[in-house]
Amino acid sequence: NLGEDETTVSAFVRKMGSKMTYRVTVDDEKGTMGKKWLEAAGQNGIPCAFVVNKSGRIAYIGHPMSLEESLLVKLLSEPSTKPAAAVAAPVATAPSEKAEELAARAGTLLRAGKTDEAEKTIAKLHEELGDKFRYIGGLLELDLMLARGETADAPELAKILAEDFAEQAAIGVAAAARLSYAGSPDETMLATAEKLAGPAAQSEGPARCGALSVLARVSFLRGEKDKAVGFQKQAVDCASPAEAAAAKDALSAYQEDKLP
Template identity: 30%
Template sequence: MKTIIASLLLAASATATYAQKPGDSVTPETLGKLEWVKGEAPREWEPGKVYILECWATWCGPCLAAIPHVDELYDKYSEKGLRVIGVNVWEDGKDKVAEFVTKKGDGMSYPVAYTGKGGAFEKEWLTPAGVKGIPHAFVVKDGKVILATHPMQISNDVIEGLLAGGEAQEKVLTSIKEAEKKQGQIGETMQAFRAAAAKKDTAGMEKAIADLKALDETSRYVPAMNFELLVAKGDWTGVETNVKSLAGDPMGRVMVGLAAQRSVKEPQAPESFRKMISEELSKLLAEKGQPYEFQTLTQVQWSLGDKEAAKISAAKAADSAKELQKTAPRFPVTPFERYAEAVAKGELPTTEQVGEWTREAMEAAKAAEAAGETKKEG
């Protein structure tokens, strides 16, 4: 209903100020309503210049990962006509945004505006455009939105084409459109695979893998999909060969982790396979491992009846969580400590128990953070 109403309002509008989709005419009016952390709002769009309105938030990992790329584009092309505006969205608290931008310094050298939850930018840009996730970039030129995409899709070649205009601009826009269409097809193929896997429809799984290879022959998803197919077929020898063939490959660690998880979830997994996976995962974690990896190893060792080794791995999971929290303060340590305590007592917690502990820890951390903010404001 809201979508219908929004569409009617847009259609009735004398201008397309709030219709922020490719081809729509726009003005910088909304930007003038925002709170500027750095720089100021443009009063008008400069003819021929390319504007990137990059939507982000401090809590969004992918957004933070995209900032260096966006800043690099700005540094390289600002004198040639590129304008970048970082628009902080879906966040309450201008102070934390200002602090973040200050700390970034030259690493975020373009103007940045703050707009709280439910603010003007959300109502007049994000909602009309149907944006439901960030990072997201609107690209404007000569008063029109010419592109809406993930900022990592905006390469040097794209910027050069947009600045050149004419055929060069149309070429890069077509290229991005085709890439996004292909990505959509890949997503549909992955969904088809997951649906087939849920039913253990091996024929459907094989078809989805073939379809994905046709779209992207080098897809990083194929090894994991082949692994799932072999598990569905009960071909544990094939699974073992599949895992070992990726030794030294970046996907190798992922595959060992997947194999370890499946070895304890699939009752038909032979003991010899679980032993192999236990050994492989132990080797990978010998130098350094993530908390969840140690927890998975604990489960495999427990399934083999090696409870002493499981106790050691559970304790390492807790220690790893504490170490990780030093660089990621919000990472919950308590669930891993409780897990290690239970294993030490001779009990293996269920997935449901761990989930509940994690929810409790996250809620406690959120409450503590809110209390700290209130105290700070007071």
């Protein structure tokens, strides 16, 4: 229990008696649990559940009411006990159709400002996503946080997503873009976006154009127009056919001293 002293918690436990089927503890005087877990994960309220899988990685962050038994089974399932000669199940190359539908619905609800409904939909989405595609729910959690104006915590969640999926540069860039496109990003958000996009911007990978576009936007928001134009010119030069039109439009906007 965070924010409650041992006396208060002990009284609660005595009152619950046999109805209480779970363990509780209290944070230390320094608030270590709150800082190392809640703040680091961009969570500013309780109850909040963290599920650590058998690889030692955080597999879920969210409200405990969203933790259906079926989701826990997926997150904490035992390694396969089939003989080594058995044919391995094919690895999913895309999210399930249901997961895609839930993700699309959550996005629609967020754009409509229906954050409570979006939160419930995202909770259902987490149940449908395998570990490989967990970032989809994570990015939507970041969208939800920004939609609710929880901008103080958003940078930490963006960092967690980028770290957990460090092998996929596009995810860190996507998190950075969300910070830079927030309504009124503060300097902490801009600095985080810049840090997350930086490595991909210096690479030759497919996320480079998006990363350079983030750096351009961050620079423009800081009042550094020439720097923004420079980054966006690089983005245009390395843009894929699918990215080219948007990259050129953004460059034109910066050259006209406008925010795209």
